[in-house]
Amino acid sequence: MNPVRRFFDGLHPHVSPGGKYEKLYAFYESIETVFFAPLERTRRLPAVRDSLDVKRYMFLVIVALIPHLCFGIYNAGYFARMASGLSLAPVPVVLTGLWLVMPMVIVTYVVGFFWEILFATIRKHEISEGLFVTCMLFPLTLPPATPLWQVALGISFGIVIGKEIFGGTGRNFLNPALTARAFLYFAYPVSLSGDNVWSVLVGGAERYVDGYTAATPLSVAAATPDGQTVEAALEALGYSPLELFFGFYPGSVGGTTTFLSILGAIFMIVLGIASWRTILGGVLGVLATAYFLNFIAGPESMPFLSLKPYYHLLIGGSAFALVYMTTDPVSGTHMKGVKWFYGFMCGLLTVLIRVFNPAFPEGVGLAILFMNCFNPLLDYIEIKIRTRRRVPNV
Amino acid sequence: MTVALNFPRQHLKRMKIIQNRKGYDLKLQGAPSDDLVSLSAPATVAVLPERIPYIKPRLRVKVGDPVQVGSVLYEDKTDPRVGFVSPGGGKVVDIVFGPRRVIREIVIQLDSEETYAIFPILTADELEGISREDLVNRLLAGGVWPYLRELPYRKIADPDVEPPAIMVGLDGREPFQPNPESYLNDETRPLIQYGLNALKRLSDKVLVYTDPRFSNLCRTFKAELTHTIAGHYPADDPGVLLYHIRRRPDENRTWFIHGQDLLVLARFLSEGRYPTERLYVVAGSAAAERQHVRSRLGAPLQHLVLSAPTCPEPRYVVGGVLRGYTGEPNGHIGLYETSVVVLPEATEREFVTLFRPGFNKPTRSRTFASSIKGAPMIMDTNINGGRRACIACGYCSDVCPVDILPQMTLKSILAEEVEEYLAHGLLDCVECGLCSYVCPSKIELVETFCQTKFDYHKEQVS
Numbered sequence: 001m002n003p004v005r006r007f008f009d010g011l012h013p014h015v016s017p018g019g020k021y022e023k024l025y026a027f028y029e030s031i032e033t034v035f036f037a038p039l040e041r042t043r044r045l046p047a048v049r050d051s052l053d054v055k056r057y058m059f060l061v062i063v064a065l066i067p068h069l070c071f072g073i074y075n076a077g078y079f080a081r082m083a084s085g086l087s088l089a090p091v092p093v094v095l096t097g098l099w100l101v102m103p104m105v106i107v108t109y110v111v112g113f114f115w116e117i118l119f120a121t122i123r124k125h126e127i128s129e130g131l132f133v134t135c136m137l138f139p140l141t142l143p144p145a146t147p148l149w150q151v152a153l154g155i156s157f158g159i160v161i162g163k164e165i166f167g168g169t170g171r172n173f174l175n176p177a178l179t180a181r182a183f184l185y186f187a188y189p190v191s192l193s194g195d196n197v198w199s200v201l202v203g204g205a206e207r208y209v210d211g212y213t214a215a216t217p218l219s220v221a222a223a224t225p226d227g228q229t230v231e232a233a234l235e236a237l238g239y240s241p242l243e244l245f246f247g248f249y250p251g252s253v254g255g256t257t258t259f260l261s262i263l264g265a266i267f268m269i270v271l272g273i274a275s276w277r278t279i280l281g282g283v284l285g286v287l288a289t290a291y292f293l294n295f296i297a298g299p300e301s302m303p304f305l306s307l308k309p310y311y312h313l314l315i316g317g318s319a320f321a322l323v324y325m326t327t328d329p330v331s332g333t334h335m336k337g338v339k340w341f342y343g344f345m346c347g348l349l350t351v352l353i354r355v356f357n358p359a360f361p362e363g364v365g366l367a368i369l370f371m372n373c374f375n376p377l378l379d380y381i382e383i384k385i386r387t388r389r390r391v392p393n394v
Numbered sequence: 395m396t397v398a399l400n401f402p403r404q405h406l407k408r409m410k411i412i413q414n415r416k417g418y419d420l421k422l423q424g425a426p427s428d429d430l431v432s433l434s435a436p437a438t439v440a441v442l443p444e445r446i447p448y449i450k451p452r453l454r455v456k457v458g459d460p461v462q463v464g465s466v467l468y469e470d471k472t473d474p475r476v477g478f479v480s481p482g483g484g485k486v487v488d489i490v491f492g493p494r495r496v497i498r499e500i501v502i503q504l505d506s507e508e509t510y511a512i513f514p515i516l517t518a519d520e521l522e523g524i525s526r527e528d529l530v531n532r533l534l535a536g537g538v539w540p541y542l543r544e545l546p547y548r549k550i551a552d553p554d555v556e557p558p559a560i561m562v563g564l565d566g567r568e569p570f571q572p573n574p575e576s577y578l579n580d581e582t583r584p585l586i587q588y589g590l591n592a593l594k595r596l597s598d599k600v601l602v603y604t605d606p607r608f609s610n611l612c613r614t615f616k617a618e619l620t621h622t623i624a625g626h627y628p629a630d631d632p633g634v635l636l637y638h639i640r641r642r643p644d645e646n647r648t649w650f651i652h653g654q655d656l657l658v659l660a661r662f663l664s665e666g667r668y669p670t671e672r673l674y675v676v677a678g679s680a681a682a683e684r685q686h687v688r689s690r691l692g693a694p695l696q697h698l699v700l701s702a703p704t705c706p707e708p709r710y711v712v713g714g715v716l717r718g719y720t721g722e723p724n725g726h727i728g729l730y731e732t733s734v735v736v737l738p739e740a741t742e743r744e745f746v747t748l749f750r751p752g753f754n755k756p757t758r759s760r761t762f763a764s765s766i767k768g769a770p771m772i773m774d775t776n777i778n779g780g781r782r783a784c785i786a787c788g789y790c791s792d793v794c795p796v797d798i799l800p801q802m803t804l805k806s807i808l809a810e811e812v813e814e815y816l817a818h819g820l821l822d823c824v825e826c827g828l829c830s831y832v833c834p835s836k837i838e839l840v841e842t843f844c845q846t847k848f849d850y851h852k853e854q855v856s
Contacts, residue, residue, distance in 0.1 A: 002745055004745070005745070029780070033748075033780055034748055035745065035746055035748075036743040036744070036745060036746075036747075037743055037744045037747040037748075037776075037778070037779075038743070038776075038777075038778075038779060038780045039740055039741075039742070039743045039776060040740075040776065040777045040781075041739060041740050041775045041776065041777070042775050042776075042777055044830075044838055044841040045716070045717060045718065045719065045827055045830070045840065045841065046715060046716040046717070046827035046828075046830055046831050046840070047709065047711045047715050047716075047718065047720065047735075047737060047775055048420070048422070048715050048716075048737065048773040048774075048775065048831065049776070049777045049778050049779075049830070049831055049833075049836065050756070050757050050758055050759070050778065050831055050832050050833070050834070051752065051755035051756055051757045051762055051764075051778045052757050052758075052759045052761050052762070052778075052779070052832075052834045053778055053779020053780060053782075053834050053835075053836065054779065054780070054782040054785060054834050054835050055748060055779065055780065056748060056761055056779075056834075057761065057785070057787065057834050059748055060761060125783075126780055126781070126782065128782050128783055128785075129782070130785065168783060169782070169783050169785065170782075170783030170784045170785055170786070170835075171783070270760065271759075271760050271761050272759050272760045272761070273759075273761065273787075329785050329786045329787050329788070330785055330786050332786075334786040334788065334801065334802070335799075336788065336791070379802075383799065383802060383818070386797070386799070387817045387818060387819070390797075390817075390819055390822075391640050391641065391642065391643055391645075391646075392643050392816075392817070393546055393643065393646045393816070393819060393821040393822050394643075394816045394821065
């Protein structure tokens, strides 16, 4: 017999009703079905069912996110060591990155599972696999310097207030990972914004080495003095378009790389687990708004208005969020037609918040949360239009 | 200024071509061959009142009674004119009851020499002059009326109502149904024409449709066909055709009859006795012999499948894998069903399925490697996943052939928003089963829709 099977069979009596740990059954089921496909026979029609289940659906999103995590580990380690004036050989960089990022990921999963198990046990349902994705997304949006207790608090807020109080997965209208991120941003602005949170000091260093620029491209863009172009200001700090495209700059753990976001988008669209309408709508929204700002920008206006539109997809977390956050099927629009509008508006608001609101350097998270609130209304409108076209049958 | 050109539709002799863009064809292994085997008479035949939706059966026989082919076994309490007749001559040997005394089967042991209830023969000329009422009474008396059914509930047609149209489907797309070309050909064409003439006495508008891929059938019945409808399953369903062609709400009460059932109806009228022969398919990856079989109406499943299935734990799905029900191994086939699909029951929990590419995992999505090759695959009866909350993936709306929004409609059903789910088109549901098939959260959508339609109907009549 399979040793893994034997292991789970040994656990099963303890978590079944009457067992010592029966309250942990939801957790047991969640992990056991990772290893063994569930077995339940159809009792109603149709007699056969598709092989796809929610677990595989969500698992494939995680697969798309793994490269981001690996890149984030490398990137966080690289800039931490650079800021601290240490060697930039690959092995120590990766080790430093692991030491910085993995605790955040582990804390997120442990705390996230705690809340999910608590609610699943009280409500007597299984753990929904959306949790795996939420807990993977959340640390990737954080600065590497986030204290672990804030990570724990943030994911708690995201899971409980963003999802569970509305009834759990499938009933939440806000993206839980973004809710968690926004909560931390507003609750602890000091440790989550500014230029000094994106690169961590390691190896006993007390301040950034001389000449190290910790500024993120977004803060550079917002602070470019008049008479200079943002592109030139970025170039002066070593942020060439190619560098920005691959994401080699200080920023959130996994959200800086447009390159991997595009790969992830292609992967998820080819597999049919993310809406290409939403993603394309978002990209169009960013580009169209930025073009419009270029158009209205005069010689007097701030340089950010004249930034080349595609730069908005290269800097900050817009590409990452448009690919992974807007496409959350539950908090996105459920109807197909309005996905275009939803995506477009996310892109539009992202650019507007970035350019016009000095309080928020990055706008994509808030833009998506804001549009999440409109999604039930958008769905309602599309359903109304569709049902009006029907020949009634009552 | 626009001028309305208003031609009465039946005067246009051109066939209408319709494309069903939604739906889905299962990649299911175990299709039947075109071989046709005529089986000898079985020892018993049965009728299955439990499988006739929307009726309240009242027994007219008891165990031990002698019966003829065509004598009434039970009737519908709500309309006693609608009788259900015996498909065999002999003796009632068993009446099987289920929970809450639902009548499962009335089993008849066949005599070696069966006797027939004799009805008056109706020649083609007499048919031209017969009144609608007279014809309805003959069909009711002979027990062939239940073959005429009424949308949207798919219950037996109301004899007192003149329908807006009757649809005749010469087609079977569901996996798996008999190939219609094996029973609709030059030989049976006069019978079909006769049957269509009979239907024209019941309604002014008779629509005949099929799938254009049945090219022989299209050639043979060129003069009779009014529509062809191409596309994925369930393009063969009368509800799908109606969804594409209806213009007014009163057309929703259209009647329908399947091609093989029309043959039964025509044979009954022209020969004066209840036809007992039927064409079935036996299919499915676990069936030992996959073929067309000619046998008796209400034959035992074991008689139809001929030899023991090729897996230790077989499931007999009667009437197609998507719409059919699970039959008892020692049970019989029902009035409307024309196929027995034998599937292997799910028995094993596969190790690390989640991490496998899945070359042999049938799916409509693109999340398994199997979607590259597209060849038919073995399916068992596993629901293939854990039951979860709806994640709004929208797959159900993608396949729904009549553009219901299944996930939204389900929510309004759960919230008991009657107006809302009716506006979504719940009653248009053709009960094809695709929404439940594709759902990754394994939600029992179609079952809920059928039940809600049933409950709504009950509320309407009471």
